[in-house]
Amino acid sequence: MKKIAIFIFLLFIFSCSDKSEESINNDLIEDNTSIQLENDKAEEKINQKDSKDYNKNAPPSSDNNNQNLETKEIHDKSSVVSVDFNPESGNYIRANYRVKEQLARLPSPIEAIGYTDSITGGIYIDAQGVPNKNSIINIDLSTLKSDESRRDNYLRGSSLETDKFPQAVFEIREIAGFDLMSLITLQKNDFQMQLIGDLTIHGVTKRKTWNIDATYELGKLKGKASLSFPFSDFDMDIPKLFFIISVEDKITLELDFDVLLSLDTTIDLTSKSIPQFISEQIDANKPNSLYTNAWLCTDDKTVFVDDLSTQTEETWKCYVDIELSDDSVIVTSTGIPNHDFQSGLGCCAEEVNYQWIIPTNPQISETITMAPDRGAVAITVTGVPIFGPEEGPGGDAVALHFDYFEEDRQPIEIGVCGGHSAGAYFHYHFDANCMHWHPEGTALDWEDWDYKTSLDPSEHSPIIGFAFDGFPIYGPYGWDSYKNVIEITSSYKLKKGANGYGGIDDWEYIEGLGDTDECNGLSSPTPEVPDGIYHYISSIRNGEGEIGFPYFLLCYHGIPEQSNFDQGGTQQGPPARNQMQGGANIGRNQPPDFSEAASKLGISQEELLSALGGPPPDLEKAAEVLGVSIDKLREIIPLPPRR
Secondary structure, eight states, X not given: OOEEOOOOOOOOOOOOOOOOSTTSOGGGGSOHHHHHHHHHTHHHHHHSXXXXXXXXXXXXXXXXXXXXXXXXXXSOTTOSEEEEOSGGGOXXXXXXXEEEEEETTOSSOXXXXXXXXXXXXXXXXXXXXXXXXXXXXXXXXXXXXXXXXXXXXXXXXXXXXXXTOOEEEEEEEEEESOOXXXXXXXXXXXXXXXXXXXXXXXXXXXXXXXXEEEEEETTEEEEEEEEEEOGGGGTOOOOOOTTEEEEOSOEEEEEEEEEEOEEETTSOGGGOOOOOSOOOOOOTTSOOTHHHHSOOSOSTTOOEEOBTTSSSOOOEEOOEEEEEOSSEEEEEEOSXXXXXXXXXXXXXXXXXXEEEEEESSOOOOSSOEEOOSSSEEEEETTSOEEEOSBOTTSSBHHHHHTTSSOOOSSOOOOOTTSEEEETTEEEESSOOSOTTTOOOSOHHHHHTOOGGGSSOTTSOOOEEEEETTSOEEEOSEEEOTTOOEEEOOBOEEEOTTOOSTTGGGGEEEOTTSSSSOTTSEEEEOOSSOTTOEEEEEOOSBBTTSSBOTTTTOSEESSOOOGGGGGOSOOOOOSOOSOBOTTSOBOOOSOOOOOHHHHHHHTSOHHHHHHHHOSSSOOHHHHHHHHTOOHHHHXXXXXXXXXX
């Protein structure tokens, strides 16, 4: 098998934080001035390659390249491009760290510099330009060294705790700016790219991005990768020692590499397409099968279902009919699910005549559109409305369901399948995995239903619905960059001291906490769209293992179809977050009449609304502005009807 040289590299990781003044050996500070002098020389020492070490780690000379290309074994047979970092590979790779510190006896800050050559692993790229699951870099932190051995001993023993966490590990998930074809045809020499993945240091894992500048020439890739982050990212304290006045809260990591790359030229790459993982639209001239094949309840084989909240055995039936037009699919449905359900305290659900319009050519908008807090935001593949995360009084319905707080404003309960009714209108608040993963048998089976154990974690979840902007909603299991099945998690967490009682305002978006963006979506390949499409996730958990707010979606990255917001049995309540960016209005959930409440307070309705702010209203702030108690406001402001 003929092999030529080509591409890739990567990584290291480390941080230097000291945790204990008392554990420092006194002789470490016997002469701070000498530390400064040594650090002035550190970078020069690092850049100097000891002849013995360099001969062991450097790539072969150009005179020997052809021989090496013919005999080198590619580790992973599925890879097209590969590089090996193990010592026997002959590749040179060195990781450096830099931290600025101000010593007590010196007038200016110095830069502490350390390095290690003990790096193993490799990077293996498939024909689509995607790193496979074996693309992992391991760094032996116990071998870190600088100009001062006593400092090294302390860092390894007390800061990094290498006896517990001997390695830093970088798992490569994605390569941005990587042009496989340009490298293959030798059309690019100097280039920039980003390496994205999961970095684990000191027992903590974070998603990180390395910026890379590199040159490709004669089968070798040479360059530098860099990354900076604060100490706190990996639960490491900033040093507070008696001989150090201050330490800058930033660690810079660098990777110098000069590596020989291998390419399997027996694979015809010209016929392969490199996926663009952010698909902005679907070709309107070729309606995608996901808009015709995803629906359930489209034939007469649908079974009768029962409302478990009633004493009688109902014979409701799930029904869906679709009509495909040039730019949308018209969905007619009864609003009845395909499984037994509980109406709950809003009893009782009935068949409804729905007509939903779902765009089949969804486009990414320049601005996001906020979805309603309450009321329909999407539909399931059974034609049942999906509601926003809030319950009638304004709290988080799902947080209430899982006992994060107690509702003292009006009784609320969600049924066995993550949904209940508002009068005749059944709807979901979270995906309890009943549509595709429900048990067969009696009603008792449903009452004992455990959605957490109902899913197959080895399979990509199907489409469970469509947002009103046309982008699909998938179940909680999807593909990572290697197309391994993982649970997709949300990136929202409860604010400090919050429990969901305040609804969506109790939650905050933290980029990188989970896998999804601020709307609870992501762009990636799916079984229906292998080249990638933006889609939303019915998340079960967030990145820290808590409940996966917002459960379906909180906003739209596309343009929602307005007529859908007039359906679903939306209930009036406190002002909903129904304003779009750009000034458009969803056209429902209009604010209730506050005139009576304003009269009781002896002010105008305009003054009351101004104090409340929002939407949603801020009762705590309003109480302070108006000089009344929060309990008083809750007593007199209008509440939504019982659901």
